Amino acid sequence: MPELPEVETVREGLKLYLEGQTIAKVDIFTSKLRWMLPTHLAQSLSEQTITAISRRGKYLLLEVSNGNYLIIHLGMSGSFAIHSTHGFPHYISEKRHQHDHVVFHLLNGTVITYNDPRKFGMMDLVAGHNLRTYPRLKLLGMEPLGNGFDEVYLTKQLKKRTSPVKNVLLDQKVIAGIGNIYASESLWRAGISPMQKANRVTHKKVGNLVIAIREVLNDAIKSGGSTLRNYRSIAGNLGYFQHQFSVYDQEGKPCKTPNCTSLIKRIVQTGRSTFYCPSCQK
Numbered sequence: 001m002p003e004l005p006e007v008e009t010v011r012e013g014l015k016l017y018l019e020g021q022t023i024a025k026v027d028i029f030t031s032k033l034r035w036m037l038p039t040h041l042a043q044s045l046s047e048q049t050i051t052a053i054s055r056r057g058k059y060l061l062l063e064v065s066n067g068n069y070l071i072i073h074l075g076m077s078g079s080f081a082i083h084s085t086h087g088f089p090h091y092i093s094e095k096r097h098q099h100d101h102v103v104f105h106l107l108n109g110t111v112i113t114y115n116d117p118r119k120f121g122m123m124d125l126v127a128g129h130n131l132r133t134y135p136r137l138k139l140l141g142m143e144p145l146g147n148g149f150d151e152v153y154l155t156k157q158l159k160k161r162t163s164p165v166k167n168v169l170l171d172q173k174v175i176a177g178i179g180n181i182y183a184s185e186s187l188w189r190a191g192i193s194p195m196q197k198a199n200r201v202t203h204k205k206v207g208n209l210v211i212a213i214r215e216v217l218n219d220a221i222k223s224g225g226s227t228l229r230n231y232r233s234i235a236g237n238l239g240y241f242q243h244q245f246s247v248y249d250q251e252g253k254p255c256k257t258p259n260c261t262s263l264i265k266r267i268v269q270t271g272r273s274t275f276y277c278p279s280c281q282k
């Protein structure tokens, strides 16, 4: 499932090909992803120029020239592919991939396909003046790479909660954009046990956690960005990149902390896998 760094990489990729371009038409091949698609989606987007592409948590926001926003969430398996006239495989509508649900045709000939085998993604259209009150966005917590995310904010949030600290990191109302992968990675880097009760994390460790979260996300964005630079040669999908993880999915492998001889463990917390080092994380 894409988390903040993957969504940010997709944003950067889409920005290269979409920003400033005009949509000629949109073909929609399904009535529903996770939720129903707006019936007027194709009509409302055609002949609109994409003026800006931003991100909030795991949501992408495409602003178009009439002031509307196309809001996109990639869900579990959503991705975009670019078929431009320069160096990419051409888009041939008869050979549309099975799970290409939404196809954007730009005036300049570029075609962008949205593919989503599991259909947990979402697309919605919202008027600019309703953006602030849009339900899925207004409840989102702090952007972890924004200026407001600091020790004071995180301490206040953790103090109110007795659930395991990892569960708090996954709560989108507290921090927007962190999922299962980067929660495990951040806690390992900060030396905090994922089972530790949130309100018991020491002041010093909360400071370490803020730094760890920022580093882990920035490293992943950097690695996504370098994948993006090779994108023309790999012609892959915009959405999933190979990252080097320290603990995520590393069960049974040696911990990467120098001089630590422990093996990475996997446990299940509220139905989701957590990976951690039993020696380094207390």
Ligand SMILES: [Zn+2]
Pocket (backbone or CB within 6 Å): 255, 256, 257, 260, 261, 262, 277, 278, 279, 280, 281
């Ligand atoms: Zn260790």
